[in-house]
Amino acid sequence: MSTKACNVPHKPLPPWASISSRSALPTPSRIPSLPSPPRQDTIHVDYTLSEHIIPAVLPRLVPDIPVPKIPTNISSIPASERRKQATTVIRGLIERQMSFAQGKLTGDRSQKPHWNCVTRYVRVHRRDTLGTGLTLFLAPAAGFPKEIWETTLRSLLDSTSGPLVDEVWSWEAINHGDSALVNAESLSGIFDWHDDACDIANFLLNYLPEESTSASLPTRLACVPEATSDARKELGYHRRRLVVVGHSYGGTSLTLVALNFPKLFSSLVLVDPVILADKTKTVEEAVRFAVNAFTRRSFWSSREEALSLFKQSPFFASWHPEVLKTYVDHGLTADATGGVRLKLTTVQEGLSYVSVSICAEVWELLEQLDENITLRWVVPWPGFLGEEETQVRVWRRPTNASNVVFPFAGHLIVQEAPIELAEDIATFLSKNYGSPQIKAVL
Secondary structure (H helix, E strand, O other): OOOOOOOOOOOOOOOOOOOOOOOOOOOOOOOOOOOOOOOOOOOOOOEEEEEEEEEOOOOOOOEOOOOOOOOOOHHHOOHHHHHHHHHHHHHHHHHHHHHHHOOOOOOOEOOOOOEEEEEEEEEOOOEEOOOOOEEEEEEOOOOOOHHHHHHHHHHHHHOOOHHHEEEEEEEOOOOOHHHHHHOOOOOOOOOOHHHHHHHHHHHHHHHOOOOOOOOOOOOEOOOOOHHHHHHHHHHOOOOOOEEEEEEOHHHHHHHHHHHHOHHHOOEEEEEOOOOOOOHHHHHHHHHHHHHHHHOOOOEEOOHHHHHHHHHHOOOOOOOOHHHHHHHHHHHEEEOOOOOEEEOOOHHHHHHHHOOOHHHHHHHHHHHHOOOOOEEEEEEEOOOOOOHHHHHHHHOOOOOOEEEEEEOOOOOOHHHHOHHHHHHHHHHHHHHHHOOOOOEEOO
8 A cells, every 4th residue: 555645536425314404503502701790809907808600500499481571661650550450460460479389380390591790708718717717608689789798797706706707798689789790681570599508508518619718719709529419418617617507588598598508507597587477478578579670660760769768768767877887888780771780680679589389398408407406596576577486486396495586677787787686696696606816827
C-alpha cells in the first residue's frame, strides 16, 4: 500500500431509508447574571457581604400555568369594586391551589429552569470559636426581599452574642426580590410553598459550603459532592451548626424542611409562622393578604416618592424606619419606562399567599419534629390567631421548646420590632450555645 496521502474519489450517494432526525440539541441553561448592581456596603464592620445564585429544583412540583392577568384599567375602578373583583379572583385561585394539593390539578410538572438568589454575610477574619461558631439561615415572610432582615441582623451582630455567628445566609424564593427578576420570564401562574421548601433543602444539602471561610465564593455556588450531601442527610454538618430563623411563610417552609431533614438543624426560630389548624381561618387570612397584594400600587416615579408615600400609609406606620428604608432600597427596582417598581409583582405576591393547605399540613406534622432541634417561638399577642390558639400552637411540640410574646408588635415582627427581635435571638443564642469566648486567627 502506498504511504502517500490521497483522497476518496467522489461517487453519487446511494439511496437509504429515511429516519426521524434528532439532530436539534436542547439549548443549555445559561447562568444568569445577578440582576442588581454589586453592593459596595456592608451591614457590619466585622462582616463582608456577597450575593450568590443557585439553580432551583427541577422539575417543579407545580405545573406551568399562565400567570393570571390583572385588568390594565384597574386603577380607574373604584376601590370597593376593585377589591370585590380581586376577592373573586383570589377565591378561585385558592380553590385551584387546594385542588393541586389534593392531586386533582392536571398538567405536567414545570421543567422551566429557575434560580434562587441568596445573600451571604461572613466574618472578615476567621476565628477559633471553641466549638461555638454558628451559621444562621434566614427566610423572610411572603412579600419581602431577603435584605429585609438586615436591621435585625445588624443589631444581633452588634450584641454580645454576635461573635458566636461565623456566617449568615439570607434566602429568596424564586418569585421574590432578585430571584423574581432573574426568573421573570419563567414563573408559573401557581406557586406552592412545598416548592420553596424543596429549594431550601436543595441549598442546605447541596450548595451550602462545607465550612465557613472568609474567602470569597463564586457568584454561582458550587454543588458539593454527592457523598457529602448524602452524609448531611444522615449525620448533619461536619463543620457547621445551623440555626434557622423564619418569619411567617418563611417559618412554615423551614419547618417543613426540618421535618424532612432534621439532622441539618440545630435550632429553629419561628417568628409567627403561618402554621394553623383552622383551615377556614387560614383561607380568610389568605384572601385578605392576597387581595391587598393584587390591589396595591406597584410603580413610583422614584425611590424618594415611594419612601415618602410609604411613610404616609397606615400599613407602614408601625415599621421601624431602617426596615422601611431597606424595603425601598431592595424591594424596588428600576423600571424600563423610568421610575421604580416592585421586584415582586403584585400577582406573584398574591399567588404566594394562596398556598393555604401547607399551613394545616405542617400543623399536623409539627408534633413529630425531632426533639433534638431546639425550638423557639416569637409571637405577637393575641396575634391573628387569638390568644387560645396562639397558646396551643407554641406548645404543639413541647419538648425542647420555648417562646416569647411581643405584645407591642403585630404579625410583621421583623418590620415592626427588629431590635427587640435581635435582642431575643441574641439571648437565645447565648443560652443555647454558650458565651462567645473567641480569639482571632491572624
